Amino acid sequence: MNSIYYDFWGNIIKHNNILIGIHEHPDGDCIGSALAIQRVLKKQFGKKATIYSPESIPSCTKFLTGVNNILIKEKPDDYDLLLLVDVNTVKRTGIPQSMLCENIYCIDHHERGSITYPNEIIIPEASSTCEIIYNLLIANECPIDKVCAEYLLTGIICDTGDYAHTNTNEKVFLISSELTKIGANPTKINKFYFNEKSFKSLKLVGYVLNNLLSFERGKLILGYVDYNYLSKNKRYGIDSDTINGQLQSIKGYKLSVFLRELEPNVVRVSLRSPDKVDCNLIAKEFGGGGHKNAAGCTIKEPLNKAIELIVNAGKKHL
Numbered sequence: 372m373n374s375i376y377y378d379f380w381g382n383i384i385k386h387n388n389i390l391i392g393i394h395e396h397p398d399g400d401c402i403g404s405a406l407a408i409q410r411v412l413k414k415q416f417g418k419k420a421t422i423y424s425p426e427s428i429p430s431c432t433k434f435l436t437g438v439n440n441i442l443i444k445e446k447p448d449d450y451d452l453l454l455l456v457d458v459n460t461v462k463r464t465g466i467p468q469s470m471l472c473e474n475i476y477c478i479d480h481h482e483r484g485s486i487t488y489p490n491e492i493i494i495p496e497a498s499s500t501c502e503i504i505y506n507l508l509i510a511n512e513c514p515i516d517k518v519c520a521e522y523l524l525t526g527i528i529c530d531t532g533d534y535a536h537t538n539t540n541e542k543v544f545l546i547s548s549e550l551t552k553i554g555a556n557p558t559k560i561n562k563f564y565f566n567e568k569s570f571k572s573l574k575l576v577g578y579v580l581n582n583l584l585s586f587e588r589g590k591l592i593l594g595y596v597d598y599n600y601l602s603k604n605k606r607y608g609i610d611s612d613t614i615n616g617q618l619q620s621i622k623g624y625k626l627s628v629f630l631r632e633l634e635p636n637v638v639r640v641s642l643r644s645p646d647k648v649d650c651n652l653i654a655k656e657f658g659g660g661g662h663k664n665a666a667g668c669t670i671k672e673p674l675n676k677a678i679e680l681i682v683n684a685g686k687k688h689l
């Protein structure tokens with residue numbers, strides 16, 4: 372395993388000007404991963420490293436040092452390597468075709484899509500991309516300082532749902548323990564990441580719960596928010612994890628689905644399952660992807676039609 376990490380890192384540091392790409396709807400794992408790699412490349416190797424985001428950064432990650440330097444849809448300077456983190460296709464990074472370079476590397480834990488890159492580390496068993504980056508840095512004897520430890524622990528806490536999801540295991544606790552020893556503070560991360568919600572985002576949770584639907588005698592739970600509500604509330608705190616967390620608290624569900632009508636006829640779908648139902652397979656039917664227990668896709672249909680399509684697809688997997 373370590374040789375993959377040496378070769379991968381050795382190839383990265385041959386480049387001097389690196390652009391780091393993260394996924395749309397950025398979360399703590401892609402942002403933590405990108406900031407951690409950027410810090411090591413800049414501080415320890417004197418490289419130029421820039422992070423590009425296709426969308427604004429969620430407020431729950433604003434406590435992370437340096438997060439305000441991420442380019443939001445802004446043209447980066449010329450670069451010689453694009454490193455994808457927590458995403459396995461340039462399509463989801465929002466980087467326009469005209470801005471792409473030839474060298475593309477990838478570090479990710481999502482199930483493999485149809486594209487592969489010659490230099491990639493894809494480990495779907497890993498809890499988070501931050502876990503993979505921790506192992507990459509340790510294998511290459513790159514020191515992890517307190518700030519970097521906070522980045523990495525944020526990704527782990529985000530993707531394990533604060534050590535609750537099925538990807539929580541012994542390795543996760545061992546790495547978290549090491550990062551805590553370095554100085555990362557899990558209580559602080561939990562507070563900022565999960566418990567600094569705005570008034571409007573809690574009202575949104577109420578709105579979704581009020582309109583909750585149940586199918587197949589409670590095995591499939593579905594929440595949605597329509598464009599009309601979202602446009603009036605100016606997309607305040609559309610926090611899919613908080614809502615998914617609420618849907619997942621229901622006894623006996625096998626699949627939970629949350630739909631957001633972001634634009635008329637553009638519906639973003641989040642799928643979660645507690646165990647057997649494969650969300651990745653369902654998302655793939657609509658051109659999306661993710662993991663077995665958490666995946667997403669976008670359906671370009673009116674909300675009612677999207678609900679019908681996803682319910683029919685979901686029922687087949689229950």
Ligand code: AMP
Pocket residue numbers: 394396463481611640641642658659660661662665666667668669
């Ligand atoms: P979400 O429901 O948007 O929070 O996404 C759940 C998980 O699936 C996250 O790990 C996402 O990064 C991943 N995911 C969402 N949409 C896609 C997609 N279109 N392709 C691959 N992975 C996705």
Ligand code: MN
Pocket residue numbers: 394398400401457
């Ligand atoms: Mn992510």
Ligand code: MN
Pocket residue numbers: 400401457480498499500530
């Ligand atoms: Mn992730």
